[in-house]
Amino acid sequence: MVSLKTTSHLSVLEAVRRHTQADNPSAFLALNRGNDVFTVPGTDGVIIYRRTGRFLVQFGGPFCTVDAYENLLERFVAHAREENLTLVAVQLQRPDATAYAEHGFTVNQIGASWAVRIPEFTLRGTRFMQLRNKISRAHRNGLVVAEVDAERWYEALGDIDQAWLSGKGEEARPLEFLVGEYGGPAQEHRRLFLGTIEGRPVSYISYSPVFGSRAGWMHDLSRRVPGGSPGLMEAINATAIETFRSEGTEWLHFGFTPFTGLAPENEIPGHSRAFQWLMHFLWEHGAALYPAQTQLSYKEKWAPDTVLPEYVAFHGGASLSSFAHIFRACNAF
Known part of the structure; x- marks a missing residue:
């Protein structure tokens, strides 16, 4: 051992x-x-x-x-x-x-x-109208989404984490073990998509690699500042899906x-x-x-x-x- x-x-x-x-x-x-x-x-x-x-x-x-x-x-x-x-x-x-x-x-x-097969996934159609509206609203409120090097943003990610945790109440604790993380020697294998408004980091999603017959990426650790624009997480994930699609990725897992x-x-x-x-x-x-x-409810938005x-x-x-x-x-x- x-x-x-x-x-x-x-x-x-x-x-x-x-x-x-x-x-x-x-x-x-x-x-x-x-x-x-x-x-x-x-x-x-x-x-x-x-x-x-x-x-x-x-x-x-x-x-x-x-x-x-x-x-x-x-x-x-x-x-x-x-x-x-x-x-x-x-x-x-x-x-x-x-x-x-x-x-x-x-x-x-x-x-x-839960998982989505990316090649067949689309946000078109009435089923995703509400989701598209939330994503559009986030972008209208100034959200910019980019894949970034997590190591350059650790301080900002920590600030988002603290704001997110504070919004959960005094007894809230950050989960571990069955939830992902960022940092450490394994960070080079993860991918981070960051949302900013007027240059200020407001939300992020970390994606972990998935191996096996449904290889792809897992929508893992995600945080946002409380009280911000609606649709932040949805807009980040939509951007990540299109990035993964362009790379030929087959599966997005939601954990x-x-x-x-x-x-x-x-x-x-x-x-x-x-x-x-x-x-x-x-x-x-x-x-x-x-x-x-x-x-x-969040996962079902993506059918x-x-x-x-x-x-x-x-x-x-x-x-x-x-x-x-x-x-x-x-x-x-």
Whole structure:
């Protein structure tokens, strides 16, 4: 077991880039600073996780070769058992979910990720009239969108972050782990689109690379100053889509949103019915925990044509304490 702080981010990136059998669109988040990395000598692959108290919260499934998958997973389970720690894995894709269920985990759908195929995407038609109007309004209010070198704008990005967080209330905390970031050694692989009005930075969207059969970019970390012009984020994303289209990019992913895309047919045999009920309850009433409906509303503006169910796996039975520690690993409280 080694820490990402002492492991070359390039070795983790290589594992994420090459081992995409589960097609996790959020896989690049494995390179977030603060993550820990579990490895087994002689095994080609890594497991990404964070420890919170007596819990290990794993991100995605093992990023490894197919023939190393079972060994790496079993060794990680053994490591948790030896340390008397409770293991929970989040943002598993369907192949991961099936494998974890076969290894004795209780596996439930926790949400979904959403994606648009860029070559077929267009903002024409009545369906997108409101979206086009918001984008036009932002530009009429002076918004200028450009792709920029993030390293030259860190101070401005920090100012936007602070204004955005202040607008969320005194108890608001910046999320981590399952949310992207900027800066650090992995920044060279991301792309940043910045919105300015009269030269003042007012909003940005960071895009992370996506590997696998739906390769492209993921609409990741995004922030805007509160109280500004409507349509800032929509205008930035529309600009990014046209840039990606000109480069021949196939897919734009909108990332994972918990409690969304829930469907009975997505559940794995042996899942917890109580936890299934909880996910539906939080979709309806859990805005204080996470604003899933607001997040999905933004994603649905772009008419995503692909919905990918994502899963949580509990070593043993599903438990509220394990579920809570996922949010603790994300710095939600």
